[in-house]
Amino acid sequence: MNAEIYARFDAPFSRTDTESVKWDMRAELGNADALPLWIADMDFPTAEGVISGLSARTAHGAFGYSLGQDRDRQALTDWYASRHGCSFTPDDILFCPGVVDGLYHALCALYPKGSRIVIQPPVYGPFFSVCEKAGMQAVENPLVRKGGKWQMDFEGLEEIFKAGAQALMLCSPHNPVGRIWTKAELETLAALCRRYSVRIIADEIHCDFELEGKHTNILSVPGAQDAIMLVSATKTFNLAALRHSAVVCRDEQARKKLSDRLSEVMADVNLFGRLATRLAYTTGAEWLDTLLVYLREGRDILERGILDTGRLLPTHVEGTYLMWVDCRALGLAGDALRDFFVKTAGVIPNEGKFFGPAGEGFVRLNFATCHENLREAVKRIKTAVNELKII
Numbered sequence: 096m097n098a099e100i101y102a103r104f105d106a107p108f109s110r111t112d113t114e115s116v117k118w119d120m121r122a123e124l125g126n127a128d129a130l131p132l133w134i135a136d137m138d139f140p141t142a143e144g145v146i147s148g149l150s151a152r153t154a155h156g157a158f159g160y161s162l163g164q165d166r167d168r169q170a171l172t173d174w175y176a177s178r179h180g181c182s183f184t185p186d187d188i189l190f191c192p193g194v195v196d197g198l199y200h201a202l203c204a205l206y207p208k209g210s211r212i213v214i215q216p217p218v219y220g221p222f223f224s225v226c227e228k229a230g231m232q233a234v235e236n237p238l239v240r241k242g243g244k245w246q247m248d249f250e251g252l253e254e255i256f257k258a259g260a261q262a263l264m265l266c267s268p269h270n271p272v273g274r275i276w277t278k279a280e281l282e283t284l285a286a287l288c289r290r291y292s293v294r295i296i297a298d299e300i301h302c303d304f305e306l307e308g309k310h311t312n313i314l315s316v317p318g319a320q321d322a323i324m325l326v327s328a329t330k331t332f333n334l335a336a337l338r339h340s341a342v343v344c345r346d347e348q349a350r351k352k353l354s355d356r357l358s359e360v361m362a363d364v365n366l367f368g369r370l371a372t373r374l375a376y377t378t379g380a381e382w383l384d385t386l387l388v389y390l391r392e393g394r395d396i397l398e399r400g401i402l403d404t405g406r407l408l409p410t411h412v413e414g415t416y417l418m419w420v421d422c423r424a425l426g427l428a429g430d431a432l433r434d435f436f437v438k439t440a441g442v443i444p445n446e447g448k449f450f451g452p453a454g455e456g457f458v459r460l461n462f463a464t465c466h467e468n469l470r471e472a473v474k475r476i477k478t479a480v481n482e483l484k485i486i
């Protein structure tokens with residue numbers, strides 16, 4: 096934890112008029128003065144080493160075809176070894192613009208159309224659309240809530256596997272319910288997948304956000320040797336518009352198929368995306384440690400505030416900076432719930448239905464913003480809920 100970096104997270108930081116989807120679409124979404132707690136990026140400047148490295152490269156002025164991917168692969172390998180204790184070799188890595196692109200191309204490269212791909216809703220919306228676009232059949236094994244915690248339904252999974260499935264798309268940590276799957280849970284999952292020859296394709300874009308508990312990469316789980324792991328520094332270091340991600344695959348045959356597919360559809364990744372990623376992984380550890388302190392405090396402000404409404408039920412977030420909130424006690428659904436948040440409260444959430452039909456009646460709130468914004472958001476939500484009680 097570095098006090099200077101902490102102060103930067105806590106200082107006012109405007110993103111309006113920066114072509115920010117989150118901030119500059121507020122009027123379009125129904126309230127120009129609303130606090131946007133939706134799409135998953137952060138209201139913080141990235142790490143200083145990234146900013147200065149990109150500035151220096153920009154100042155050079157020539158942006159012709161570039162080398163450098165060996166260094167990028169090494170930086171990513173080193174980050175995962177030192178930060179997560181996860182070992183793979185630079186040769187296991189393929190680069191791709193976005194994690195969602197990587198999921199799509201992995202499905203297209205590895206499975207014939209019509210294959211059964213298991214997903215566990217509520218889950219990040221593109222898990223559904225990627226299956227659809229790739230011509231796959233998404234088979235849903237919904238998460239279950241037991242003892243106040245969202246869990247994977249292993250019995251349901253086994254029934255699906257018995258009927259046949261080619262792969263399971265895992266979201267780890269899980270967006271939107273904020274779980275960091277324990278090593279034991281992942282071992283159970285891997286054993287089940289192995290028994291039925293189902294490959295795990297794990298989207299681990301949120302894996303650096305360890306607010307509570309230790310994240311286990313799928314490639315560190317015994318029995319998941321053939322798993323594919325998709326990661327990116329863009330979520331961790333707030334670089335989403337730079338479009339850079341990695342697919343890590345130890346299975347040589349699968350990697351070759353995916354590599355062939357990627358070279359059919361793209362020539363190279365973007366210089367700034369991969370440079371920013373390398374700078375982040377080589378200079379950003381202290382920035383991230385401090386960010387985690389700030390995010391934990393932000394989570395607590397939001398969680399307490401949501402609980403205080405007496406009617407909304409937050410999940411306790413272990414990983415990600417996204418809180419899944421059960422609003423069903425308000426008795427509002429669909430557009431009425433969205434209007435309640437956006438127009439009445441003045442806070443823009445992600446609507447639960449983005450995460451599948453079971454998300455109806457829920458919203459997702461992003462707490463990667465300064466604490467002052469979170470306190471204001473809590474005040475607005477509480478006032479709106481109280482007024483709703485009177486009606």
Ligand SMILES: Cc1ncc(COP(=O)(O)O)c(C=O)c1O
Nearest residue numbers: 135193194195196219270298300
């Ligand atoms: C689980 C998950 N995967 C992927 C993405 C998007 O990744 P990319 O922009 O690299 O496609 C997000 C963004 O919110 C996400 O939450």
